[in-house]
Amino acid sequence: MSGPMVKAEEVHKRFGRLEVLTGVSMEVQPGEVVCMLGPSGSGKSTFLRCINHLEKIDSGRLSVDGELVGYRQAGDKIYELRDAEVCRERAEIGMVFQRFNLFGHMTAMENVIEAPIRVKKVKKNEAVLRAKELLERVGLADKLDSYPAQLSGGQQQRVAIARALAMEPKLMLFDEPTSALDPELVGDVLDVMKKLAKDGMTMIVVTHEMGFAREAADRLVMMCDGTIIEEGTPEHFFTSPENERTKQFLSKIL
Amino acid sequence: MEPATATPGAAPSPVRPDEIRAIPVRHRGRWLAAAIVLVFAAVLGHSLATNPRFEWGIVRHFFLSSRVLDGLVVTLKLTVISMAIGIVLGIVLAVMRLSPNPLVSGASWLYIWLFRGTPVLVQILLWYNIAALYKSLPIGIPFGGPELTHVNVASHITPFVAGMLALGLNEGAYMAEIVRAGIISVEEGQTEAAQSLGMTRLQTIYRIVLPQAMRVIIPPTGNETISMLKTTSLVSVIATTDLLYSVQLIYSVNYRTIPLLMVASIWYLMVTTVLSIGQYYVERHFGRGASRELPETPLQRLRRNLLSLRPKPVEVAGASGEGR
Numbered sequence: 001m002s003g004p005m006v007k008a009e010e011v012h013k014r015f016g017r018l019e020v021l022t023g024v025s026m027e028v029q030p031g032e033v034v035c036m037l038g039p040s041g042s043g044k045s046t047f048l049r050c051i052n053h054l055e056k057i058d059s060g061r062l063s064v065d066g067e068l069v070g071y072r073q074a075g076d077k078i079y080e081l082r083d084a085e086v087c088r089e090r091a092e093i094g095m096v097f098q099r100f101n102l103f104g105h106m107t108a109m110e111n112v113i114e115a116p117i118r119v120k121k122v123k124k125n126e127a128v129l130r131a132k133e134l135l136e137r138v139g140l141a142d143k144l145d146s147y148p149a150q151l152s153g154g155q156q157q158r159v160a161i162a163r164a165l166a167m168e169p170k171l172m173l174f175d176e177p178t179s180a181l182d183p184e185l186v187g188d189v190l191d192v193m194k195k196l197a198k199d200g201m202t203m204i205v206v207t208h209e210m211g212f213a214r215e216a217a218d219r220l221v222m223m224c225d226g227t228i229i230e231e232g233t234p235e236h237f238f239t240s241p242e243n244e245r246t247k248q249f250l251s252k253i254l
Numbered sequence: 255m256e257p258a259t260a261t262p263g264a265a266p267s268p269v270r271p272d273e274i275r276a277i278p279v280r281h282r283g284r285w286l287a288a289a290i291v292l293v294f295a296a297v298l299g300h301s302l303a304t305n306p307r308f309e310w311g312i313v314r315h316f317f318l319s320s321r322v323l324d325g326l327v328v329t330l331k332l333t334v335i336s337m338a339i340g341i342v343l344g345i346v347l348a349v350m351r352l353s354p355n356p357l358v359s360g361a362s363w364l365y366i367w368l369f370r371g372t373p374v375l376v377q378i379l380l381w382y383n384i385a386a387l388y389k390s391l392p393i394g395i396p397f398g399g400p401e402l403t404h405v406n407v408a409s410h411i412t413p414f415v416a417g418m419l420a421l422g423l424n425e426g427a428y429m430a431e432i433v434r435a436g437i438i439s440v441e442e443g444q445t446e447a448a449q450s451l452g453m454t455r456l457q458t459i460y461r462i463v464l465p466q467a468m469r470v471i472i473p474p475t476g477n478e479t480i481s482m483l484k485t486t487s488l489v490s491v492i493a494t495t496d497l498l499y500s501v502q503l504i505y506s507v508n509y510r511t512i513p514l515l516m517v518a519s520i521w522y523l524m525v526t527t528v529l530s531i532g533q534y535y536v537e538r539h540f541g542r543g544a545s546r547e548l549p550e551t552p553l554q555r556l557r558r559n560l561l562s563l564r565p566k567p568v569e570v571a572g573a574s575g576e577g578r
Contacts, residue, residue: 091452101447115451
């Protein structure tokens with residue numbers, strides 16, 4: 001592999017008249033773990049959702065693993081991708097949501113095997129074996145047959161991570177994965193994410209968990225008013241942040 | 255875990271305080287209301303038992319007669335087929351209604367507008383008389399193209415088929431709105447999660463959204479089914495020998511109008527009862543995953559109540575702590 005996993009150039013996104021992203025440019029290298037910080041409404045989540053085309057961008061270029069997200073370029077013309085092609089792109093990007101979004105009518109096991117069977121056409125018994133492995137890896141070997149409503153928030157989020165990993169994504173996006181959790185449940189989820197980071201997964205994590213950022217992130221990105229105002233190593237952020245807004249923000253959450 | 259009565263720092267108290275034995279409040283209003291209800295029930299029961307014009311003997315005589323049973327079968331067939339048409343059509347129309355293509359969603363809107371906006375009795379009469387409008391139905395390429403074959407409308411639209419079409423197509427419009435409400439009730443996060451896994455729009459609807467919408471869709475659908483059972487009696491106007499028309503045919507000869515209407519009513523009531531019980535179990539099935547535990551079936555509840563009449567074993571304090 002050569003190029004960056006994610007490459008954003010001057011990405012803009014508007015909702016009606018509200019400009020949410022006002023030119024985001026960044027690169028994420030394969031195997032890199034990037035944490036995105038910033039006050040609410042700064043566009044972190046929107047940017048994350050643009051990466052797997054849950055939102056369409058209005059201008060700029062956004063590509064994953066060398067392929068434009070949601071579009072195809074031939075010469076100087078840009079074509080919208082067909083639904084099937086968008087689905088294929090998304091299948092290679094895992095996403096974990098703040099509110100877990102587990103399928104409520106399915107057990108933990110069924111949640112994990114659904115997409116491999118339907119989307120990747122994996123045989124059911126193979127999918128089940130793989131799902132057992134994954135659920136074991138996130139510490140839920142004994143919860144295979146539980147429905148989401150029977151699980152705690154932390155357990156649900158770990159199932160959601162296993163569900164995303166079952167598609168063997170090349171990139172994982174985490175949208176405030178621990179914000180909806182009781183404080184004592186945050187640790188388990190972060191542990192799973194740290195393990196994942198150590199195993200070399202490319203990850204973009206929107207989070208306010210500075211402990212995680214310090215320990216697992218290769219790079220931190222600070223967003224404000226729809227653009228990136230500062231980026232650097234965790235070291236840089238904790239010892240010598242430069243931007244005024246960054247300093248203010250960090251002083252509030254640390 | 256310590257018993258909940260322990261005060262911080264102190265040893266848990268070894269004796270429990272006495273159980274409260276209070277004198278219950280007297281509910282005079284409740285007694286009065288109960289008395290009034292009882293009086294009314296007695297009057298009604300007395301009249302049912304003693305008014306000779308109910309002619310219960312006639313009711314008994316015709317209750318299981320083959321003509322009534324044949325009529326009942328027609329009614330049940332009409333109910334089942336029309337509801338099946340209605341449900342399938344309803345799902346298709348609801349999915350169409352939510353389509354991003356304005357022509358597709360517009361077509362669905364138009365259908366619902368048309369079939370919900372005219373009385374079902376009128377629709378039954380129209381379908382019955384459709385041959386007056388189209389004598390034969392050509393199958394082939396429209397606007398002067400070659401015709402492959404054609405269907406003789408008059409010979410195919412029997413009263414039963416006319417009733418079935420009218421009831422089913424009308425039901426489709428109502429079911430479409432019920433299904434749409436169910437689909438909307440499913441959180442958007444479910445769709446996003448499915449999409450982020452690479453599932454297509456249709457996969458997302460059929461595998462993720464609809465099964466969860468069922469919880470919202472089933473209760474009104476049960477209602478619709480029960481309502482349909484009774485609405486089928488409208489087909490008596492086009493001489494379909496359903497339950498109502500069968501008893502009408504009998505009493506038009508023997509003039510025992512009231513007892514025969516009683517026969518029909520009792521059958522309608524019995525089928526409605528069976529449908530309500532069925533609805534309970536279907537709801538229970540689709541409720542899985544929605545709450546932590548499935549609700550008990552009436553049988554399970556009965557068993558538990560019988561068991562609880564026996565003396566309870568001593569409770570173990572603090573055994574219910576939930577570990578992870």
